[in-house]
Amino acid sequence: MNAASLVQDLLDVFPERMLGDSVSWDESVVLDAYGDAEERLAARKSDPTVGITWTDLIGNQILLSRIDRANGGFCFxxxxxxxxYIPAAIATLVSQPEPDWSLSYTIAYQLEHGDPGFNILQLQTLLKCTLYLNRLVDDNGGPVDTCCTAMHQQLDSEQNPFPSQRRITI
Known part of the structure; x- marks a missing residue:
């Protein structure tokens, strides 16, 4: 398993899509600051991630500069x-020789504590990526490892309609 094959796996299971009417990254910063509707609209209009596809963000400085901010983000x-944003951020992380620990943690937290509506194949692919990142980022376990455990539990649950696709190793 290597970075290029993981990025290809992400491209295979996540359809090409644009942000649409969903909350943009810059809007999330306004939400974090208790901004009003007018401020949200202004932030959305100036956000360069609106109007492009998620694959355009892979390794892109536009994404990296937003993720590096101390406010806004996935929780908003x-x-x-x-x-x-999550597939683009994961693809960016696995492509880096030394992935950013804080971003790995942020994504792991979102995958463990939220339900972004990913299907089983998407969850499996994200799990493979987090297992890979766990090996690169934290050899002693930690937040990314915790996320892997939580995702394994989700895939092992009775709600998974694909029993043959439950356990993943890399």
Whole structure:
């Protein structure tokens, strides 16, 4: 398992999509600051992630500069926004020789504590990526490892209609 194959797996299971009416990254910053509707609209209009596809964000400085902010982010986004930004962020992380620990943790937290509406194949692919990142980022366990455990539990649950696709190793 290598970074290029993981990125290809993400491209295979996540359809090409644009953000649409979902909360943009810059809007999430306004939400975090208790901004009003007018401020949200202004932030959305100036956000360069609106109007492009999630694959355009892979490794893109536009995404990296937003993720590096101390405010806003995934916790202020709706399901559609998470489905747009998380695959791009994961693909960016696995492509880096030394992935950013804080971003790994942020994504792991979102995958463990939220339900962005990913299907089983998407969850499996994200799990493979988090297992890979766990090996690169934290050899002693930690937040990414916790996320892997939570995702394994979700895939092992009776709600998974694909029993043959439950356990994943890399």
């Amino acid at each position: 986004m709706d399901e559609g926004a998470k489905q747009f």
